[in-house]
Amino acid sequence: MDDFVQLLKKLSEARGPSGFEDEVREVVIKEMEPYVDEVVVDRWGNVIGVKKGASNYRAMVAAHIDEIGLIIDHIEKEGFLRFRPIGGWNEITLVGQRVWVRASDGRWIRGVIGSTPPHVTPSGKEREAPEIKDMFIDIGASSKEEAEKIGVVIGSIAVLDREFAVLNGKVVTGKAFDDRVGVAVMLYTLRQLRDLPVTLYAVATVQEEVGLRGAQIAAEKINPHYAIALDTTIAADVPGVGERLHITKIGKGPAIKVLDGGRGGLFIAHPGLRDHIVKLAREAGIPYQLEVLYGGTTDAMAIAFRREGIPAATISIPTRYVHSPVEVLNVEDAVNASRLLKIVLERTTPDIVDKFLDKKVK
Incomplete structure (x- = not known):
């Protein structure tokens, strides 16, 4: 076992x-x-x-x-990465997750999935799950040029950052x-x-x-x-x-x-x-x-x-x-x-x- x-x-x-x-x-x-x-x-x-x-x-x-994964299809001028799904995602599982983004040279860099903070979301929509088109990946870059210098390009891929773990006895998660x-x-x-x-x-x-x-x-x-x-x-x-x-x-x-x-x-x-x-x-x-x-x-x-x-x-x-x-x-x-x-x-x-x-x- x-x-x-x-x-x-x-x-x-x-x-x-x-x-x-x-x-x-x-x-x-x-x-x-x-x-x-x-x-x-x-x-x-x-x-x-x-x-x-x-x-x-x-x-x-x-x-x-x-x-299933994500693929970068746009880099905002502020350095945020917009993405599309590869495979079938339920948007609610993506909010607030950490991710690995693969740079053009093959390195994996860390990022987080962000969306509009609830504090500035229109009234009545604070608890609604955002759509994928409204999410973005934050890799800590301050500009598009910095993101590209790190190695992110259109077509870069991303997967969720999550370790395998044992919950109880023979039950595991990952x-x-x-x-x-x-x-x-x-x-x-x-x-x-x-x-x-x-x-x-x-x-x-x-x-x-x-x-x-x-x-x-x-x-x-x-x-x-x-x-x-x-x-x-x-x-x-x-x-x-x-x-x-x-x-x-x-x-x-x-x-x-x-x-x-x-x-x-x-x-x-x-x-x-x-x-x-x-x-x-x-x-x-x-x-x-x-x-x-x-x-x-x-x-x-x-x-x-x-x-x-x-x-x-x-x-x-x-x-x-x-x-x-x-x-x-x-x-x-x-x-x-x-x-x-x-x-x-x-x-x-x-x-x-x-x-x-x-x-x-x-």
Whole structure:
């Protein structure tokens, strides 16, 4: 358990918004290389670890390394930085936060997110959350020229400045658990794997938060026979939320997704693969939850509809306060997700895969 916590901490504290995942990618490569036969980085920055199995059937496991972030689109003459979101933010989580801004030479500099003080806000609007367009980053510069001298340019990126911490026992908090915990589960599983019935492609994907981009590219290249995405899911098991809307609860085991999606369309996990995962969880005595989530999706959606269609499913880690700097999860859920993934990869033989593909059993 402690080694998983240290792995998650390292990944969580790395900085890498969508399209700028370099720092996280280096951590992943270092952690992945000892446990696979080959590591490839594709043109868009996906990290693909290949672990050879007993057959040429291909399994793909995907977990995204990017986090939501900010990008500078204007520098005020007084030195304040205006920004736009990279990915989906709730404005209320940004007010008063500290951030890291990456300078043009690669250095990270500190700043804070400011907005109009309530003391000078028009009457009746003091307690309203400002919109992102009205916020700015203060790096202590007194002019645009000083900000540029420090190294900030249009297109500089920023992420929230937040350390990983243990709250109580196995419950931890930090930024970017979406989806560094999925990446940690994938890497931790690689450490445990021995003989595999199929060849595994473990993919740390990029740009999930802006449209599942990296998974599409990787799936086209790999053309797997089946795929599993690893990601966080909503745990709304907090005061003021009715039980039906909890979706999942932390500490009750990983979630096996049945359905997710929203206005962009729904994703229904491949029934055969989903039922196979449920069966293996039951046989191994691994606690699990079934998940139906209206709102948000994972790399599985992007993978499933490549080529002729790929059986795809998702194993999720219940997480509170997703897309905030204080995401919370129970490490035991993540470790159990790793146990489940290991069993699925080791026991999904070519004849079982053929059933997903509607082929005759060889």
